Amino acid sequence: MNRSSIQEKVGINKYEIDEGNSHIHIDQEKCANCVEKSCLYICPAGVYSERNGDIIPEFAACLECGTCRVACANEGLTWFYPRGSFGIIYRQG
Amino acid sequence: MADKYQVIIVGAGLAGSAAAFKLAQAGLEVVLIERGQYPGSKNLSGGILYGGILNELIPAFWEEAPVERSITKNIVTFLTEQDSFSIETHNNRFSAPPYNGFSVLRGKFDRWLAEKAEEEGAMLVPGICIDGLVKENGKVIGVKADDEEMLADVVIAADGVNSFLAREAGLYKDLHKQDVAVGIKELIELPAGTIEDRFNLTGKEGTAYGIIGYATAGQAGGAFLYTNKESISVGLVIHLDDLLKGKRKAYDILEDFLEHPRIAPLVRGGKATEYGAHLVQEAGYDNLSRLYDHHLLVVGEAAGLLANNGLVIRGMDLAIGSGMLAAEAVLQAFDRNDFSADALSSYQKAMEQSFILKDMKTYSKAPGFMKGHRLYQQYPDMVTGLMEKIYAQDCSPKENIYKIALNQMKESQISLLNLAGDGRKGLFWL
Numbered sequence A: 001m002n003r004s005s006i007q008e009k010v011g012i013n014k015y016e017i018d019e020g021n022s023h024i025h026i027d028q029e030k031c032a033n034c035v036e037k038s039c040l041y042i043c044p045a046g047v048y049s050e051r052n053g054d055i056i057p058e059f060a061a062c063l064e065c066g067t068c069r070v071a072c073a074n075e076g077l078t079w080f081y082p083r084g085s086f087g088i089i090y091r092q093g
Numbered sequence B: 001m002a003d004k005y006q007v008i009i010v011g012a013g014l015a016g017s018a019a020a021f022k023l024a025q026a027g028l029e030v031v032l033i034e035r036g037q038y039p040g041s042k043n044l045s046g047g048i049l050y051g052g053i054l055n056e057l058i059p060a061f062w063e064e065a066p067v068e069r070s071i072t073k074n075i076v077t078f079l080t081e082q083d084s085f086s087i088e089t090h091n092n093r094f095s096a097p098p099y100n101g102f103s104v105l106r107g108k109f110d111r112w113l114a115e116k117a118e119e120e121g122a123m124l125v126p127g128i129c130i131d132g133l134v135k136e137n138g139k140v141i142g143v144k145a146d147d148e149e150m151l152a153d154v155v156i157a158a159d160g161v162n163s164f165l166a167r168e169a170g171l172y173k174d175l176h177k178q179d180v181a182v183g184i185k186e187l188i189e190l191p192a193g194t195i196e197d198r199f200n201l202t203g204k205e206g207t208a209y210g211i212i213g214y215a216t217a218g219q220a221g222g223a224f225l226y227t228n229k230e231s232i233s234v235g236l237v238i239h240l241d242d243l244l245k246g247k248r249k250a251y252d253i254l255e256d257f258l259e260h261p262r263i264a265p266l267v268r269g270g271k272a273t274e275y276g277a278h279l280v281q282e283a284g285y286d287n288l289s290r291l292y293d294h295h296l297l298v299v300g301e302a303a304g305l306l307a308n309n310g311l312v313i314r315g316m317d318l319a320i321g322s323g324m325l326a327a328e329a330v331l332q333a334f335d336r337n338d339f340s341a342d343a344l345s346s347y348q349k350a351m352e353q354s355f356i357l358k359d360m361k362t363y364s365k366a367p368g369f370m371k372g373h374r375l376y377q378q379y380p381d382m383v384t385g386l387m388e389k390i391y392a393q394d395c396s397p398k399e400n401i402y403k404i405a406l407n408q409m410k411e412s413q414i415s416l417l418n419l420a421g422d423g424r425k426g427l428f429w430l
């Protein structure tokens, strides 16, 4: 099997995306002062990236595990499940 | 006026559906609410379901349930960067009813169990995410979603590891990084015949690998590889605090693992069809909280139920068992028409007498032991190094095995004292 990137990995999944309705909220001020920025590497779906100093969550790829919420050291991140029936749909699980 | 029911269960995972099944079977009016489009669509396990308890709820469930393979081969593998050392057991008894463990895929399996609860009369409401509890005078009287309230005599929180409900109720503190492990998994499709040939299986039998060492890049946790009918479930479970320290991305570690010379041939030619992630409770017995309150019970992983000794990870059977015991306590409460914390405390007592909390207690020191780092680097290094020295014939004079072993321990930086101490802990704590 060939190595696959995280984009390829989540790309094979089925999602019902709640367009324009992110279930992840970032307090950029708090995050700007965060040294760890663990969200950038801890998310198993690679949802978080940094652009011009801002944390950008690509919420549509979220696998809804909650790792980011537990890992976040400075409470800059608010995470709850997507609205009912939206988000990841595991066909196998 | 909000609708009122006898019992509301939040979460149609295995814990919730098991409780719903039993309550509906006894004739109660049960609503089972699930945030996914269908039960199982949000759930992920390795997963081997140890079926004993489900066999009590639904006798011979394997005849109708979507199980994948009955696990008869268990393989423990220690991995170094290049080498490996495995111990394989084949238990023929596990190939016939009542079997022992089945590989399952939750997207199908949870759906089936929820349908069974529906057949008994439970009302399944998928696609609704519960935002919180409804309280009156500090007591839970229902749940709410989008400001719509639903009331009940008893609410059962079966909402899984992140359980926002158990936390809102004040029963559990918020999760910390040392309380959980991150599980990731890839599903790799292969034809049934290929799987049977490759893993030396006949018919419906299956293999389960538990892999320790380089698999997790030396971090506390392990890897698993389970055979399904026409796919392989392969993934990692790594303690979150270690993963944070290591700063490596879990999916990169998984990719390295899949390229390992011991693992690559097992998944060769396969097609990845799904990738998922889920947290695993690792807080253990010592951090369990009260499992009940006025009008409220907590079941499954929401209640912190999980037994992991590194080689066998069990959450599904504990979830089902706790759902069943919660249902029994609720039935008693309805008999007496008393839903106070006092009345519902019979659930806690039953749990303490059951295999569920007893097993968790037995493994209560396992999480600490599993964080001993010798397990992930030095021991795999030692066993593979030892075997290599025994088998390598390179025209230099050989030493006897005792001397080889002592030298190898030195090379792997393990002292006799380490070995004795870890061995003792391993024997008693796992």
Ligand SMILES: Cc1cc2nc3c(=O)[nH]c(=O)nc-3n(C[C@H](O)[C@H](O)[C@H](O)COP(=O)(O)OP(=O)(O)OC[C@H]3O[C@@H](n4cnc5c(N)ncnc54)[C@H](O)[C@@H]3O)c2cc1C
Pocket (backbone or CB within 6 Å): B010, B011, B012, B013, B014, B015, B016, B033, B034, B035, B036, B039, B040, B042, B043, B044, B045, B046, B047, B048, B049, B050, B128, B129, B130, B131, B158, B159, B160, B161, B183, B184, B185, B235, B236, B237, B277, B278, B279, B280, B299, B300, B301, B302, B305, B306, B313, B314, B315, B316, B317, B319
């Ligand atoms: C990688 C991995 C491998 C594992 N391997 C094994 C294994 O081999 N064997 C084993 O026995 N266990 C294994 N486990 C553990 C097992 O998966 C869990 O312990 C088990 O799923 C717990 O069941 P549950 O019903 O308590 O919770 P869950 O299965 O998490 O179910 C909770 C349900 O509640 C729903 N829900 C949550 N919040 C809400 C809300 N607010 N409103 C409505 N619905 C909600 C969810 O959508 C979900 O359906 C593994 C776990 C992982 C992550």
